Amino acid sequence: MNEIIQKVTAEIIQRSAKSRALYLERIAKARGHGVNRNKLGCSNLAHAMAPMEENEKTSLAGMQSPNIAIVTAYNDMLSAHEPYKLYPTLIKRTLMDIGATAQVAGGVPAMCDGVTQSQPGMELSLFSRDNIAMGAAIGLSHNVYDGALYLGVCDKIVPGLVIGALAFGHLPGLFVPAGPMPSGISNAQKAKVRQDFAQGKVSEDSLLKVESASYHSSGTCTFYGTANSNQMLLEMMGLQLPNSSFVNTNTPLREALTAHAAKTILSMTDLSGTYKPIAKIISEKSFVNAIVGLMATGGSTNHTIHIIAMARAAGIILNWDDFDAISKVTPLLCKMYPNGQADVNHFREAGGMSVVISQLLDAGLVHNDVETIVGKGLDAYIIEPSLSGGNLSFKEGHKTSRDQSVVSSIKDPFSKEGGLKLLKGNLGRSVIKTSALKPEQFIIEAEAIVFESQESLQTAFKQGELEKDFIAVVRYQGPKANGMPELHGLMPPLGVLQDKGFKVAIITDGRMSGASGKVPSAIHLTPEALDGGMLAKVRTGDTIRFDAQKGEILLLVDKEELNSRSIEVPDLSENRHGFGRELFVSVRQSIGLAEEGASLFDVSGKERA
Known part of the structure; x- marks a missing residue:
């Protein structure tokens, strides 16, 4: 072993x-x-x-x-x-x-x-x-x-x-x-049409036809x-x-x-x-x-939460x-x-x-x-x-691959390391999916642009405000804030900007889709902003160093300045009702940390008090 x-x-x-x-x-x-x-x-x-x-x-x-x-x-x-x-x-x-x-x-x-x-x-x-x-x-x-x-x-x-x-x-x-x-249409074709739609290059009807040819x-x-x-x-x-x-x-x-x-x-x-x-x-x-x-398989980032929750149940x-x-x-x-x-x-x-x-x-x-x-x-x-x-x-069964372009071998792997890494720093602890990243995407140092929702980032993109290098801070997306939704809607616009040559990345206390990974994404950040995490103190214009090689995410702001900053929690009331969300208020209040499985249950299988 x-x-x-x-x-x-x-x-x-x-x-x-x-x-x-x-x-x-x-x-x-x-x-x-x-x-x-x-x-x-x-x-x-x-x-x-x-x-x-x-x-x-x-x-x-x-x-x-x-x-x-x-x-x-x-x-x-x-x-x-x-x-x-x-x-x-x-x-x-x-x-x-x-x-x-x-x-x-x-x-x-x-x-x-x-x-x-x-x-x-x-x-x-x-x-x-x-x-x-x-x-x-x-x-x-x-x-x-x-x-x-x-x-x-x-x-x-x-x-x-x-x-x-x-x-x-x-x-x-x-x-x-x-x-x-x-299998339906190729994933590359699907991803391209999604990005074209984000830029207004194709119609909604065209996008639906492509999506339906994939999920068919x-x-x-x-x-x-x-x-x-x-x-x-x-x-x-x-x-x-x-x-x-x-x-x-x-x-x-x-x-x-x-x-x-x-x-x-x-x-x-x-x-x-x-x-x-x-x-x-x-x-x-x-x-x-x-x-x-x-x-070994380059699996979903969601399992950095789910495996922990499953294990705690045992x-x-x-x-x-x-x-x-x-x-x-x-x-x-x-x-x-x-x-x-x-x-x-x-x-x-x-x-x-x-x-x-x-x-x-x-x-x-x-x-x-x-x-x-x-x-x-x-x-x-x-x-x-x-x-x-x-x-x-x-x-x-087969012990060696019949198609080395899909499944390789221990002797000749696609990468010497697995597809996920831990990121640590003064912003907290986070995970990143690295298996789909190119070497030049592992290190980014740029100004932060702060968003309180994925919709506000999408609006800024459509208005042409994001044509530059930056690190998107998308906060108040953790389990206690709004149930930690997957922020899948960020991928097409940020993918477009990345393809244009801009260095972009995401830091969030939310989740990304299990199928995401093209854009460097520090996700599941804990403690979350609503729990008083440092993410709540980031301001647009701050410099952040994002280093997936060293496993670091650093907010490059003086400690004294950070200590002087107050935390202003945005109005989250819209996340408290509609579509059944009002039935889960007590769940948000009782949910655990992302690194503990974002669960209602403790290791003995009881509900949290």
Whole structure:
């Protein structure tokens, strides 16, 4: 094993000792023996099985066979989740054929950030993660289940489901993907038309045609943003079937994998003789493997928040220093949009997760002594699913890439370091996605231009006020201020300015899209402006030094001058109502710091006071 990976893992284990022990103690107390529904009274059980068919009722009443929960994030507005409408029926039929039952325990919200980008509803996006966790817990609280299948793909949905699953860590848990849509137009073409539209060069009708040619069917969007980073993480953590994440939706292989997932969860229940709850699978090493995978693939910056929140749900305490240390020793092995022009379909064709995991194991960068849903060790994930005569089989997967322009190797990586870095300085702590940056973009020293919203920056751009080198300070975008929305609307105008030759960068206490990365962006800055962070004292005209090589963000203003400056909080009342935002006022008041996962929950799984 790599010495730094070992060192970081040991530090996490030591840091988490008390909270992890408390979590495992609580999970052990929650475990039953036999079927969990044997604790219910007759009236309770009658309610639980009232809508079922007679053969299903007989199975449940017999107390001899497992009953599996389905927690689904289905809706037919979100393309990645629309295929889930057929999954419960397929899962129930598969299990009933082998003497078990399944029930939809509950549905959870599933926002599409692609729909809400730059809209008021985006301010609920981050909060939806913890709402999803609570929704999953409510569904599972009926205590009639012996395992759970989690149906979710996209941005906040998978992290929320993982948090909910870990709260019920005594249950076996398995995640079931829906798969990506086929490839549409190239990402380069899409990005160019977006920038042309920002400059007024193309009409809205033309833009819509291009966007619709990219997002064109059921299935996950094909760029490597947060949704597909989620899928990668689930395989790195051993919670999803091997090399199954990027099999296209609505195909025979996809259906066969879903049926196989249903059968696999049965082999993990207490009745199987090989009881394997999700709390036994997930460990400190699982999360280290997840972070390594994030760095090696150039994954989403959103996971510098979500991985921390998920880990805390299992009593494991991570911080951005862990991410930074791991990134420095993890080569970048993949080039997928926004870090390149390939998409996840090209990634799968190149060998996909089988190649990535094989390369990382050979280099000693991931722990192989971990549990997974299919057995001990990540080497169980170096396989390829296929159909032959209608039968699903897993054969040895590719260990080297079939397309070096998409997936490289440890010996010849796209970069010697991973795609994310920690930035520190008198402005606070922040993260930056570096995998899509050019060398000349790593260091910028320029005057600050302060904005209190992304809309005000867009207005300044349209009025021609930004034709120069500058660092945009976009503040009061943190979790407590307005829910920490993704500021995706900043990318087209700043990309235009960058293409014109101006040196531009962003510093914000907000988030960027998981598909962003072209413009140097110091994001998730903590403490946020509304919490009294130094970002609140920056003035337009101040000089900022932005050095992604050294990992520094420095406000070059005398300490005495900074101490004399007062903080004037802008009117944020418009973020407090409309589009359901008034229902989340208490959430904003209770939310934690970005580096602590921006979560409502502490490491013991309780709500914050």
